[in-house]
Amino acid sequence: MAASTLSEVARLAGVSLATASRVLNGSSRKPAEDIAERVRDAADKLGYVPNAQAQALAKSSSGLIGLVVHDIADPYFSAIARGVQEAARQQNRMVLLASTSGTPADEKQAVAAFAARRADSMVIAGSRSVREEDKQGNAELAAELDRYCRNGGQVGVVGHPVVGASAADGYHVVEVPNEELAAGLAGQLAATHDGGFVIIAGPEGLYTSDDRVRGFQQGLADAGRPAAEVIRTGFNRAGGFQAGQALAERIKGSKERLCIFAVNDVMAIGVTAALRPEGVWIPRDATVAGFDDIETLRDFRPALSTVHLPLEDIGRLAAGDPDTPPITGTVKLRRSTEAPVGPQL
Amino acid sequence: MAASTLSEVARLAGVSLATASRVLNGSSRKPAEDIAERVRDAADKLGYVPNAQAQALAKSSSGLIGLVVHDIADPYFSAIARGVQEAARQQNRMVLLASTSGTPADEKQAVAAFAARRADSMVIAGSRSVREEDKQGNAELAAELDRYCRNGGQVGVVGHPVVGASAADGYHVVEVPNEELAAGLAGQLAATHDGGFVIIAGPEGLYTSDDRVRGFQQGLADAGRPAAEVIRTGFNRAGGFQAGQALAERIKGSKERLCIFAVNDVMAIGVTAALRPEGVWIPRDATVAGFDDIETLRDFRPALSTVHLPLEDIGRLAAGDPDTPPITGTVKLRRSTEAPVGPQL
DNA sequence: GATGATTGGGAAAGCGCATTCCCATTGCCA
DNA sequence: TGGCAATGGGAATGCGCTTTCCCAATCATC
Numbered sequence: 001m002a003a004s005t006l007s008e009v010a011r012l013a014g015v016s017l018a019t020a021s022r023v024l025n026g027s028s029r030k031p032a033e034d035i036a037e038r039v040r041d042a043a044d045k046l047g048y049v050p051n052a053q054a055q056a057l058a059k060s061s062s063g064l065i066g067l068v069v070h071d072i073a074d075p076y077f078s079a080i081a082r083g084v085q086e087a088a089r090q091q092n093r094m095v096l097l098a099s100t101s102g103t104p105a106d107e108k109q110a111v112a113a114f115a116a117r118r119a120d121s122m123v124i125a126g127s128r129s130v131r132e133e134d135k136q137g138n139a140e141l142a143a144e145l146d147r148y149c150r151n152g153g154q155v156g157v158v159g160h161p162v163v164g165a166s167a168a169d170g171y172h173v174v175e176v177p178n179e180e181l182a183a184g185l186a187g188q189l190a191a192t193h194d195g196g197f198v199i200i201a202g203p204e205g206l207y208t209s210d211d212r213v214r215g216f217q218q219g220l221a222d223a224g225r226p227a228a229e230v231i232r233t234g235f236n237r238a239g240g241f242q243a244g245q246a247l248a249e250r251i252k253g254s255k256e257r258l259c260i261f262a263v264n265d266v267m268a269i270g271v272t273a274a275l276r277p278e279g280v281w282i283p284r285d286a287t288v289a290g291f292d293d294i295e296t297l298r299d300f301r302p303a304l305s306t307v308h309l310p311l312e313d314i315g316r317l318a319a320g321d322p323d324t325p326p327i328t329g330t331v332k333l334r335r336s337t338e339a340p341v342g343p344q345l
Numbered sequence: 346m347a348a349s350t351l352s353e354v355a356r357l358a359g360v361s362l363a364t365a366s367r368v369l370n371g372s373s374r375k376p377a378e379d380i381a382e383r384v385r386d387a388a389d390k391l392g393y394v395p396n397a398q399a400q401a402l403a404k405s406s407s408g409l410i411g412l413v414v415h416d417i418a419d420p421y422f423s424a425i426a427r428g429v430q431e432a433a434r435q436q437n438r439m440v441l442l443a444s445t446s447g448t449p450a451d452e453k454q455a456v457a458a459f460a461a462r463r464a465d466s467m468v469i470a471g472s473r474s475v476r477e478e479d480k481q482g483n484a485e486l487a488a489e490l491d492r493y494c495r496n497g498g499q500v501g502v503v504g505h506p507v508v509g510a511s512a513a514d515g516y517h518v519v520e521v522p523n524e525e526l527a528a529g530l531a532g533q534l535a536a537t538h539d540g541g542f543v544i545i546a547g548p549e550g551l552y553t554s555d556d557r558v559r560g561f562q563q564g565l566a567d568a569g570r571p572a573a574e575v576i577r578t579g580f581n582r583a584g585g586f587q588a589g590q591a592l593a594e595r596i597k598g599s600k601e602r603l604c605i606f607a608v609n610d611v612m613a614i615g616v617t618a619a620l621r622p623e624g625v626w627i628p629r630d631a632t633v634a635g636f637d638d639i640e641t642l643r644d645f646r647p648a649l650s651t652v653h654l655p656l657e658d659i660g661r662l663a664a665g666d667p668d669t670p671p672i673t674g675t676v677k678l679r680r681s682t683e684a685p686v687g688p689q690l
Numbered sequence: 691g692a693t694g695a696t697t698g699g700g701a702a703a704g705c706g707c708a709t710t711c712c713c714a715t716t717g718c719c720a
Numbered sequence: 721t722g723g724c725a726a727t728g729g730g731a732a733t734g735c736g737c738t739t740t741c742c743c744a745a746t747c748a749t750c
Contacts, residue, residue: 003460005706016730021708031728047492050460051409052708056398057735067442073427073657075420075641079375084446094458097412097440099430113439115348116397147392151348195576227444273644296420299361299582299618312418352734361700366738376698399736402705 004046011044025050025081031210047099055177055341056118063093065319066122066331070102074236075294076264076311079342080158083315090321093120102126104137111144121154122303123318127161127235131205138163143172174318174327178291179215181307181329185261186219188331189305192339193259193287197228200243200262200271202235208236212263212291228261235263240270247271248278258286259337265290265297265306272304287337303334348393358387361391368421393501395603399465408438411459411467415447420639420654421572421609425470425503428660435666449482456489456522466499468663469688472580473505476550483508487607490516501663507554519663519672523553523636526652526674530634533676534650537631537684538604542573545588545607545616547580553632554580557608557636573606580608585615592616596631599680604682605630610642617649617681632682648679 010020022040054063069077100106142164203210235240262268268290293308356657401407414422447450487509547554551678578584607613614633
């Protein structure tokens with residue numbers, strides 16, 4: 001990656017390095033117009049592209065913003081990524097991407113890599129967990145983040161604080177009201193559903209999942225309903241599918257119409273997919289609700305009841321965009337939780 | 346973003362800068378073990394994180410790989426992004442992300458930004474077009490890429506060469522056999538479908554769309570079928586939706602069972618969504634096929650007939666992963682194009 | 691034991707740029 | 721017209737690191 005340098009431009013234009021720098025890469029001092037033009041011409045002729053690395057080194061600010069997600073192909077994360085990307089664009093910066101497989105150890109590595117690149121800020125979008133096996137990784141991640149912040153870095157975390165991270169400044173959490181929203185969903189579902197509830201949750205210790213479970217149970221309690229049974233499984237489609245298979249028998253063997261709350265949309269889709277070949281129809285034989293309101297899933301039928309989350313705004317906010325509206329969600333009741341004889345849309 | 350520097354580490358360890366560099370950041374020369382340990386200890390104590398910018402500057406290789414997509418939240422692109430990300434991970438590099446809104450002018454800017462950051466390579470995933478309005482942008486993009494390649498950059502383009510780019514070396518195109526696959530799809534559809542065909546395409550001049558249209562028509566011709574009517578619309582869900590609305594009347598007014606080929610899955614979903622409230626059922630009243638086999642859409646019902654594309658591999662290949670299998674697609678016939686009285690899955 | 695071959699640490703020269711000083715001009719006012 | 725402030729270009733330094741080159745110490749060889 002050799003390319004022409006500023007000094008080459010300067011030489012061709014017959015000016016000093018300093019002048020060329022001032023003309024080409026915005027400085028407070030503006031050289032005279034005729035000189036400026038000569039420099040610009042020279043730069044053009046040579047196809048000069050400033051070396052951002054060198055600039056970053058010289059003024060110690062890289063214009064980079066790091067983004068850590070579990071899986072960029074997951075629609076939940078890619079929606080957040082879009083928000084981050086937009087914020088970065090506005091701030092005239094670039095985003096560095098890191099997909100970790102979701103383990104804190106990988107995330108720590110990503111953070112270190114971002115720090116090495118002297119990213120001005122970073123956003124961590126993976127869901128936090130307190131599982132025993134992640135303990136060590138969490139501690140290391142927290143330490144790494146802490147160091148990064150102490151060195152002046154800005155970090156935005158989506159959802160829950162990184163476990164064990166001390167509240168340094170520069171450390172910023174985008175709160176997602178998972179618990180209240182899940183409670184709201186439970187309340188609205190309870191208003192029209194008489195039967196029992198089942199929750200399909202992620203592994204215990206996953207904050208996002210646990211919050212939604214807790215909120216949902218609270219909502220049920222507030223509505224005077226007994227607590228729902230909780231089935232723990234993977235936090236993805238496969239997990240939902242598996243849980244759906246396990247539930248199929250039970251649903252077919254009883255005349256009770258169960259309401260199934262999967263803690264995210266993708267899991268809800270998995271549940272539905274597992275139920276379908278077993279002849280369990282939604283919403284006739286059971287109802288299903290999810291969480292997130294993933295855009296790509298909106299044309300799914302029966303339309304999935306869920307909680308809408310402004311994922312893009314969440315990303316934007318985590319990336320430090322000041323004029324993002326505060327994060328709120330909305331319960332969306334759709335066909336998948338309607339009464340058996342509802343309208344046909 | 347101040348942090349401790351290598352020279353601080355060297356001083357604390359009582360060695361020279363050179364030695365510290367050699368032990369900490371891999372060199373061919375390995376200092377003695379006792380000295381190495383002293384350096385590592387010092388680095389640990391200071392929380393030293395090497396400045397990747399400075400390293401890049403010194404050895405003129407940034408370890409960066411740029412990725413240009415239209416929209417990172419689009420499942421097509423995010424799948425490719427996942428592949429790129431994995432390849433990058435394997436090569437021990439990081440990916441720089443740029444979402445352009447799809448105009449060549451924006452893409453050019455992204456390329457320039459990557460070049461400024463001295464990315465070792467980059468992949469361009471947006472679909473190429475020859476539309477008149479993009480002419481100028483295309484030319485500029487081509488020039489920018491050309492310059493980048495001349496300076497030793499590697500670029501991988503998905504699908505079609507950038508219009509006007511000279512075949513410099515370092516310039517690498519991942520060919521996607523859109524045309525053959527579309528022909529194959531048409532052939533297989535023609536084998537079981539007696540009625541007419543309609544193609545819902547993107548705007549004229551969009552290579553990906555045009556290729557698929559051409560291939561499909563060819564496939565029909567090979568099967569002795571008359572050419573399909575082509576409806577041009579947006580290359581996204583909204584476009585498909587609009588086309589679907591336009592088609593609804595016609596389908597309802599005739600007893601012919603139309604086979605609709607939308608040039609990508611997302612458009613096919615849009616078509617289906619528009620048809621549904623009009624009472625047009627798939628596959629009873631018409632059949633629908635798409636292209637891409639987007640993962641998130643696989644649970645959609647009726648299951649969408651489509652052409653499977655190994656998007657992740659495509660990304661990996663474009664990112665220069667040598668042991669990616671060659672790109673081939675597969676026609677997937679599913680429920681959406683079955684005979685009216687097919688099995689119920 | 692003297693000599694050449696090796697090993698391994700250190701000094702220093704950049705990598706490409708921003709920026710602080712410094713100095714030669716120019717313009718202005720008295 | 722002399723003196724001063726203001727203007728604007730240039731030389732030089734440093735950002736944090738890699739890498740070449742140099743040199744002292746050790747080793748093997750005859």
